[in-house]
Amino acid sequence: MVRRVLSIQQQDFDVARLQQELVAEEPEMGAVVSFTGYVRGRSGDREVSSMELEHYPGMTERSIEGIIDQAAARWPLLGVTVVHRVGVLTPGSRIVYVGVGSSHRGSAFAAAEYIMDFLKTGAPFWKKETGPTGACWVEARNSDETAARRWRD
Amino acid sequence: MIKVLFFARIREQLGCDGLEIGFRENMANLAALQASLIAAHEPRWEQVLNAPNVIRAVNQQLADLDHPLSDGDEVAFFPPVTGG
Numbered sequence: 001m002v003r004r005v006l007s008i009q010q011q012d013f014d015v016a017r018l019q020q021e022l023v024a025e026e027p028e029m030g031a032v033v034s035f036t037g038y039v040r041g042r043s044g045d046r047e048v049s050s051m052e053l054e055h056y057p058g059m060t061e062r063s064i065e066g067i068i069d070q071a072a073a074r075w076p077l078l079g080v081t082v083v084h085r086v087g088v089l090t091p092g093s094r095i096v097y098v099g100v101g102s103s104h105r106g107s108a109f110a111a112a113e114y115i116m117d118f119l120k121t122g123a124p125f126w127k128k129e130t131g132p133t134g135a136c137w138v139e140a141r142n143s144d145e146t147a148a149r150r151w152r153d
Numbered sequence: 154m155i156k157v158l159f160f161a162r163i164r165e166q167l168g169c170d171g172l173e174i175g176f177r178e179n180m181a182n183l184a185a186l187q188a189s190l191i192a193a194h195e196p197r198w199e200q201v202l203n204a205p206n207v208i209r210a211v212n213q214q215l216a217d218l219d220h221p222l223s224d225g226d227e228v229a230f231f232p233p234v235t236g237g
Contacts, residue, residue, distance in 0.1 A: 037237055053236065054161050056229060059213035084236065096237050116237060124210075125236025126161035137162045140206075140233035 002072035004080045006064055008055060010087040013097055022079045022099045029078045033108040034099040035116055041091030043138075047131045053086045053095065056124040060084075067118040071100070074114070075107035082115065084125065114151055121148040155186060155222065160231035166201045167194075176224040183209055184218040186228060206233055 005021065007013075015036055023029055039051045068080050079101040089095060098115050102108040127138040158171040180186045187209075191199045201207075210229040211220050222228070 055236070056158070056160055056210075056213070056231065059210060059229070062213050120237035121234065123236050124160065124231060124234050126232065127235045128161070137232065138235045140235055144237075 002068065002077045002080055004065075004068050005082070006061060006068070007083045008057075008060055008086060009083065010085065012085070012094060013083045015094070015097060018081050018083065018097055019099055022081050022101050026078050026101060028103050029101040030103050031105040031108040032099060032101045033105070033112040034097065035112055036094055037096040037116075039089045039091050039093045039095055043129055043131075046129065046133070048091055048129045049132070050088055050090050050130045051095075052088050052128045052130070052135075053084075054126045054128070055084075055086050060124050063123045064119060067115055067122060070118070071111045071114050075102065075111045077102050077107065077111055080111075080115070082119070084119075084123075086125070117144070117148040117151065120144045154225065155180065156227045157186075157190065158227065158229040160229065162232045163201055163207065163230050167198060176222075180222055182218065182222055183211060183216055183220045183228065186222055187218065202230060207231075208233060 015034065019032055019034055022032060041048055064082050071077060077100060081097065081099040083097040085095050098112055100108045100112040121144050128135055129138055155174050155176050157174060159167055159169055164170050180189060187202055191202060208231050209216050211222065212227050
């Protein structure tokens with residue numbers, strides 16, 4: 001089983017520290033690809049003043065564990081870190097970090113994208129945006145489904 | 154006892170984040186449980202729980218309406234996910 005760190009948390013995270021911990025004590029790790037997602041201050045035509053993230057404690061963790069297992073079955077990974085924030089976040093805040101370490105860059109790039117694609121379409125999180133005209137739940141995007149589906153075809 | 158959880162838009166539309174319901178023989182599957190939830194509440198529960206994009210889980214795994222249930226299961230209803 002690939003070494004992994006998984007955290008669902010309210011507090012912010014330090015990308016440099018997460019990456020350092022991912023690399024530590026893995027002499028064969030020659031490549032780390034990391035993705036950080038941020039809260040946008042604008043969503044289409046709507047201004048966003050804050051975003052609230054809800055999750056399903058228990059199922060969210062299980063579902064991300066499953067996505068990591070799937071990625072590790074496809075590529076020779078040496079370490080995976082996934083941190084996802086919940087609660088109320090303001091524009092510019094970090095939401096999600098995915099870091100993937102491997103011996104070479106190809107599998108690290110591919111697995112990072114794979115994990116993000118399935119995290120967006122499979123892990124139970126929900127976003128609610130608040131703007132000048134009130135609050136509304138973010139709708140699921142077809143483009144996210146398409147991104148995840150291409151790994152299966 | 155079946156533990157039922159509602160998340161996000163569905164939780165708000167029902168005004169309920171969850172409930173516990175005594176397990177009965179007629180709750181053989183998820184569809185039957187959903188029917189008894191609808192029967193026990195106001196009409197808006199039917200609209201909300203029968204909406205085409207509702208996602209359901211049993212014991213934290215995605216499940217279809219014909220998924221069998223047993224006493225002690227945890228069932229959840231939620232809208233399409235939007236994390237990341």
